[in-house]
Amino acid sequence: MPESAYGPTNNCIGIGNELLKRGHRVVFAAESSWRGKLAALGFEEALVDFAPPADEPEDAGAGDFWKEYIKAISPEFRKSTLEQAETVIRPIWEGAIDGAKYCEPELRRIIAEVNPDVIIEDNVVAFPALVTAGKPFVRMVSCNPLEVTGPGIAPAYSGLGRDDESAWEEYRAEYERTHKDLWEDFNAWVQEQGAPALPRLEFIHSGVHNIYVYPEELDYTDSRPLGEDWTRVDSAVRETESAVELPPHFLDGTKPLVYFSLGSLGGADVELMQRTVDILGTAGEYNFIVSKGPLHEEITLAENMWGAEFLPQTRIIPLVDLVITHGGNNTTTEALHFGKPMILLPLFWDQYDNAQRVHESGYGRRLDTYTCTPEELLGTISDLLGDTELLARCRAAGERIRAVDGLSAAATALENVAAFH
Incomplete structure (x- = not known):
């Protein structure tokens, strides 16, 4: 049950x-x-x-x-x-x-x-x-x-x-x-x-x-x-979800690929979703996959983005370099399962606990969901993707988790x- x-x-x-x-x-x-x-x-x-x-x-x-x-x-x-x-x-x-x-x-x-x-x-x-x-x-x-x-x-x-x-x-x-x-x-x-x-x-x-x-x-x-x-x-x-067809240029390796999701519940906060999407849309050096959530028709994506209402998350996370998440338990554990660093934007319930734990354990960064500036969010993406020690630690964690x-x-x-x- x-x-x-x-x-x-x-x-x-x-x-x-x-x-x-x-x-x-x-x-x-x-x-x-x-x-x-x-x-x-x-x-x-x-x-x-x-x-x-x-x-x-x-x-x-x-x-x-x-x-x-x-x-x-x-x-x-x-x-x-x-x-x-x-x-x-x-x-x-x-x-x-x-x-x-x-x-x-x-x-x-x-x-x-x-x-x-x-x-x-x-x-x-x-x-x-x-x-x-x-x-x-x-x-x-x-x-x-x-x-x-x-x-x-x-x-x-x-x-x-x-x-x-x-x-x-x-x-x-x-x-x-x-x-x-x-x-x-x-x-x-x-x-x-x-x-x-x-x-x-x-x-x-x-x-x-x-x-x-x-x-x-x-x-x-x-x-x-x-x-x-x-x-x-x-x-x-x-890992039984159906495959997803991404734009071919998202997978050609020319730009880092980032997955952004506030979960099926957080996606219902259209104001927050659009604010975050607008910030990410200014970062043309990255491509973003966006899980738009239940009110997907009210969210406008930028040119460096592709997304849909629901996405087969366990098919997408292995393809990306970084996950931006609300810190729900499923996404948090799935990101580490596939060895990906995280930026966490918690909303409620245990999301704050997951965000804090990832942050203090050194597998990502917790930011203030509503007040983080564009410079903070985009700077954190750059910092994490440039941290070779962090990326290696995440990969090692993913390999261990998948093996057990x-x-x-x-x-x-x-x-x-x-x-x-």
Whole structure:
């Protein structure tokens, strides 16, 4: 059961595809806007609604809730992460909790009908039906692993670095102030459904085993070791996407090639997208591939650019020299999977944490998304592409990550859960 967003769903598709190859039956209890899209990939669909169907337009597509959410709340992304705790993070929790409460009866019915051997959730909130079914439950984390709390690491969603420890407690205090009542209400409801109590100020249970997607080069386990009930998957790249035909001169090697994407959600902020595109359009010494996002018709590209609404990202990243990203977990891990340096322009949620971690680990540069000047952005592109030591380190990381085969590691971990629990 993935969250109804492209990142977690694509992560589950990649791991699920590996399970299909091994002969297992894979059923997705995804949100109903994914209807038909998962069946086309060979999976069974047992979909759920997170809200009354009448509340959704008839032509709603996969992830449309989040697209509309971004359009409405994007002004809040200009605020600090401390301010976002109340104006961005809490509303996300509220929406996710409402969905969990709404779909609980239907989810119980689906589990009874499917009778699975293992239940896997890649989401951020608890669904009591998943942990009360008498089946082994696995939590999957496809966000930044700061969500796995512990001593010695910055608080999740803060974007604070390892050297910002003096600010950690201020953020934690604000997070508790803005979330304690919400957590208390949800924790009470979870227990009313027969599920165990939630850890303090956390919104999801751990499983009999847990899987998280993050490369070792960026991980926090040196400061916060994890137990044997956690499996790290360095990447979950799904290389089954269709090929893409780029303009021939983009691939002739005469100019560095840069990929720019703010993700399917960040792309809904047309003002930000166009501002960034306009800056990049002045750099004629580079060519840019632009993932334009859901409001693609409102974004005008420059002559040194090519793009589309959606792009097969895992086909494109291997071709480019640099990735400019919002710092979503999928793009971050995919960029390092293919050994590419990054410029990170975070917006919300764990994107700030990924941006900070890439920056402080030396695999790219974090910039202020809304206030970075043209000189800063273009100068950073030049600096990174001219840093031969950085480029070599990125290539080496990519070679190591691809060699360990994260999808296979995840599938094996799930098979072990089925065998031993």
